[in-house]
Amino acid sequence: MALFSSTSPHQRIKRRTPEIMKMVILGLTPGIIVHSYLFGLAIYVQIVLAVVTAVAVEALFMTLRKRSVMASIGDYSAVLTAILLAIAIPSLAPWWVIVIGTLFAILIVKHLYGGLGQNIFNPAMAGYVLLLISFPVQMTAWLPIQSMQAFPVTFIDTLSLIFTGFSVDGYSVTQIKTSIDGFTLATPLETIRNALHVGETISETLKTTLFSLDSLQGSQWVNLAYLAGGLLLLKKQVIMLYIPVAFIVGVTVFSFIPFASDPDLYSSPLYHLFSGATMLGAFFILTDPVTASTTVKGRIIYGLLCALLVVVIRNVGGYPDAVAFAVLLANMCVPLIDYYSKPKVYGRKRT
Amino acid sequence: MTQETVHNTANNADLESDIAADEVDLTANEDLQIYKDLSWQGLWKNNPGIVQLLGLCPLLAVTNTLTNALGLGLATLFVVIASNILISLIRHHVPKAIRIPVFVMIIASLVSCIQLLMNAYTYQLYLSLGIFIPLIVTNCMIIGRAEAFASKNNVKHSAFDGLMMGLGFTAVLVLLGAGREILAQGTLFDGIETLLGDWASFMTITLYNTDTSFLLAALPPGAFILMGLIIALKNFIDHKIVNK
Secondary structure (H helix, E strand, C coil), X not given: CCXXXXXXXXXXXCCCHHHHHHHHHXXXXXXXXXXXHHHCCHHHHHHHHXXXXXXXXXXXXXXXXXXXXXXXXXXXXXXXXXXXXXXXXXXXXXXXXXXHHHHHHHXXXXXXXXXXXXXXXXXXXXXXXXXXXXXXXXXXXXXXXXXXXXXXXXXXHHHHHHHHCECCCCCEHHHHHHCCCCXXXXXXXXXXXXHHHCCCCHXXXXXXXXXXXXXXXXXXXXXXXXXXXXXXXXXXXXXXXXXXXXXXXXXXXXXXXXXXXXXCCCCCHHHHHCCCCHHHHHHHHCCCCCCCCCCHHHHHHHHHHHHHHHHHHHHHCCCCCCHHHHHHHHHHHHHHHHHHCCCCCCCCCCC | CHHHHHHHHHHHHHHHHHHHHHHHHCCHHHHHHHHHHHHHHHHHHCCCCCCCCCCHHHHHHCCCCHHHHHHHHHHHHHHHHHHHHHHHHCCCCCCHHHHHHHHHHHHHHHHHHHHHHHHHHCHHHHHHHHHHCXXXXXXXXXXXXXXXXXXXXXXXXXXXXXXXXXXXHHHHHHHHHHHHHHHHHXXXXXXXXXXXXXXXXHHCEECCCCCCCCHHHHCHHHHHHHXXXXXXXXXXXXXXXXXX
């Protein structure tokens, strides 16, 4: 039997940064489309705002740094950061929220650390955390799915809400989201947290009409769509298998342990997998080539670490969702993980 | 007893010769040059806040408003001048081996004085600064000046060095406090009456009104980020000066 042996390089596909970034953006589209179908068109307004801000800031900063403006805008990394941030925040947040977040992400988190490839923190997630701790009110104003909204929110209303804070008829975001039988609607994750605080069990909370109809299902569909987009990226070999798999397995295992010990106090693994930003995080945020670990073992450790942090923060922390915090904390550990997971050189003993 | 007296006299003789030497060696011009140098070092080149990065704990913790920053800055300024003077006065009497405990005790006494004074006259500010007034004792900037300058130089120069270092530190505090207060609340000199008395309340300026404060600026991370930006700005200006 003739064995064919080739010399390196074994990877034949030559991909440049713009191409990878464009494919990641493409992978996001199913999630964005499902999101806009269920929750309204506001998400597109946020994306446009974020992208315009990001490109403007990137161009300005590159001019200041006397680098090529076109090359840095043309690699689409700023655009991707902007889109990730825009889909992470509540769609009807005022315009200045996304502008401040994008400014911070591009200017402070990316360029002050040295630009693309040098930043230690994921810019989109750092921007998200900045917004969450600075503007908790605006950042937790999630709308129910469209069929549950008390007033029909047209596209004009959406624009008006984002830019002036009130719809054409003069309703604020709070009025739109609270008027359904007086319910305050948050993300499902937050609703469960609040219910636990007042002493209800999870099974009770899940039975309420609010839950059977509303954004729980919405966010499950959105998560499924991001899963589909993520699988597309895997198929196209834009991202590697290790981080998403480690993360998803990690979330399942780590959330099963408390769930098995007391199902009334801790949510089920399935619930953890398909709510919040789990799928978006697994395929699009954790896999950021700059801030994630670069070795095989390191990627598995990184994914598991993120999963552990997500489950711990969701179960006992003070904020509803945890992916952003988990990613930032894991980003800090990446240099250490990389250092200790260096593969050994062929022919050498591990030192 | 006799030994001690002898030792003291020797020291006194030393001190006198030292002062004499100062007066003999330095012409008025050279003296002026020293003061210029001390100002430049304290306010810019060797600024305790943004170059030596000393005393970061109070620097970052209490600068959430301009009033707090100014209050702590003035308290620190007072302590560093007084401690420099006292330490310079006793510099020939302190055995080398135990100088640090002696310096710390002097600084601690001075901080206790300022703490009691603030408790008596600016009670609201005293409450809002809280633990950071007693913590001035541990401000490395003060012990650093005592060790590096006051214990080796005469009283006049030490006092001036304390003034300039204190002013440099206060300037950074004020800059940070103003920046964070503008970002977080859109005001300047909010609560200034707690520092200067009721007559000063006209100084409170509202730059813009907002329902939603930019919380990050008021929280510790905001202080770190703004501090980093101020240091970057200083380096940028230095760079420009060198390039000219």
